[in-house]
Amino acid sequence: MEKNLNHLEQLRDHILRRIPERRVETIEDAYYFIEEVGFCHLMTDGRDNMPSLYVAVCGRRDVRLPRNVQSDAETSLTWHLKDELARLGAAFYAKQLQNIPTFIALDLVPYFYALYSCSPAFSPQKFSSDAIAIYRSLRRESPQTTAQLKLSSGIEERKRFDKALEELQLAMQVVMSEVRYVPKFTYVWELAAVRFPEQLRKPKRISRQDALRHLITNYLATVRYATARQAQCLFRCSPAETGRALEQLESQSLIRTFAESNTVLLIADEDRLPPRRIDLEKASAW
DNA sequence: TAAGGACGCCACAGGGGTGA
DNA sequence: TCACCCCTGTGGCGTCCTTA
Structure with missing residues (x-):
């Protein structure tokens, strides 16, 4: 299991842009990053198991928000990118997840x-x-x-x-x-x-249960693994609703679950649930 | 009167305290 | 243990106040 998790962490490094060569430096990079991950927090350090624009700007795993945030180059760039993304309407900016400032890719907004x-x-x-x-x-x-x-x-x-x-x-x-x-x-x-x-x-056609299942699928495709509790807390849904969504994903073989002591671990299937891909035609319009 | 300092406005994250 | 609330520190700018 430990070897498997190391492999997943390396996958995360690529997807969440925690490597210098993939770090976010421009408004285009930021837009592509949000399109790739689907949704991300703005200024968190990644310890909450969520993609973060700030971490992507830093381009490394070991990120800590400095005390003097306004005089820090990486923090300033993240704030500048936030302002520009919001101004352009390139992503939906809200406090949607855990009451933390969040960017949502436009295709996921209806969900x-x-x-x-x-x-x-x-x-x-x-x-x-x-x-x-x-x-x-x-x-x-x-x-x-x-x-x-x-x-x-x-x-x-x-x-x-x-x-x-x-x-x-x-x-x-x-x-x-x-x-x-x-x-x-x-x-x-x-x-x-x-x-x-x-x-x-559009959203009137999407049921609440379908929306939740779609968003959890997207989340796991991005972070590759998480606990059932993380998935539940992230979307502020009841254990029953989250449980139903996870059962459906497991029955479709999109995820595998492992129970360890009191924790249920969810792992995205490498073949059936790959990371999100950017719609290049749509992206080029920005 | 001019110069400089203090303060308020903003949103944000982090930390501490509190109560369930 | 967890969720929630409140307080603090942060920069750039404008406004108000104090001092020489």
């Missing part, structure tokens, strides 16, 4: 939307009054800067505003579409349906 979307317009009882106020304000006018949105929604208190915005981001209703540094640092917010109309039109 995330099928799993998490919930609109205040149709389910107002699920949202706080602050979230509904922000959503309505953006329906009247989108996009808006943070300051404009605070004013127009009537929620000036930062803590309340951040919490409400987080609700809407988790429900994939609002996205950050731009970062402005002058005259004042601010984010620009936009309705997700306006920013990504094509991706958010």
Whole structure:
């Protein structure tokens, strides 16, 4: 098993760009990286078993976020790439996984939307009054800067505003579409349906269970192995839902499972579940 | 009045504390 | 053990305040 895991770690080095020759240096590299992995965290060090743009920028395994993040070249480049990717709309930027800033490749957005979307317009009882106020304000006018949105929604208190915005981001209703540094640092917010109309039109045809199965398949194709608990926590789904998805993947021989003490290990089949491939025709459009 | 310092605004990750 | 909350430190810019 140990030998097998070493082999999988080497595969990960290639896929997650933890080797110098594959490190992300340009906006094109960053776009291709997200297309290859499907979805990734922004600024994590990879210990959470998730692809990370920051790790890909560093191009090595042993990554630790420095204390002085703003004066660090690798961190600055990652932030710059985040700003550019969001501005170009090359990937969906949200706090979708574990409440951590995440980039999602556009082809996977409908699956995330099928799993998490919930609109205040149709389910107002699920949202706080602050979230509904922000959503309505953006329906009247989108996009808006943070300051404009605070004013127009009537929620000036930062803590309340951040919490409400987080609700809407988790429900994939609002996205950050731009970062402005002058005259004042601010984010620009936009309705997700306006920013990504094509991706958010489709999901009604995808069931929640199908979406979860598709996303776990994508996850394991990228990281090659994970524990069942990691897969469950990542997508914030119940053990029963995750269990059903994993059973289906195992019955299709896409993954193999191993039980060790209290841990269930999931390993992607090398032949039946290869890593994602980039759609070069689509990618060249960017 | 000019120069320099202090502070606030922003989002982010990490760490510590707390409660289930 | 885990999830959640709160606080801290971070840079660049504008604004306000203090000092010479």
